[in-house]
Amino acid sequence: MHSKVQGPTRRQFGGGLALLLGSIAAGLDSEAAGQSMQQLPPASPNDPRTSLHQEVELAATASRIEGALLDAKQFAAFTGLAATIDAHEGGAFSLFGGLIVGRNIELVSGQRIVQAWRPTHWNPGVYSIAKFEFRPSGSGTLVVLDHTGFPAGEYDHLSSGWYSHYWDPLKKLFA
Secondary structure (H helix, E strand, O other): OOOOOOOOOHHHHHHHHHHHHHHHHHHHHHHHHHHOOOOOOOOOOOOOOOEEEEEEEEOOOHHHHHHHHHOHHHHHHHHOOOOEEOOOOOOEEEEHHHOEEEEEEEEEOOOEEEEEEEEOOOOOOOOEEEEEEEEEEOOEEEEEEEEEOOOOOOHHHHHHHHHHHHHHHHHHHHO
């Protein structure tokens, strides 16, 4: 008895093609975001993208910015909400009064912070990656955020949330 090897069905092929085209489009979005200092506007409400890229100039050294992001007292001071942060690789954190939790994955002083990051309303076990890179820029620092792997439908909320809960308060702190 011989079994016949079958190729993908039309539906499987179409789904694969849609995935490929979506990946290409996402790559174009990231390239465009990298060329501009401004965040690309969402394509539609409740955007299905699962990553974002933002670049923000802060009038502070990378060391001061790291301190604000990794020291619980400083974080609580600029956000106005309680924070607990173990500022070591593998250390856990709880931010904004427990609304955001995660772990520090990689800490390279003066260069980057990489965190497994999640709001507590996401399904258990669902984490995204928030990577902050620090680049000298004039008398301050360019902070490059790449936030990846979050659930579809969270883009609009997260994109504006980084500005209202991180960048704007940090700009005010370092003004």
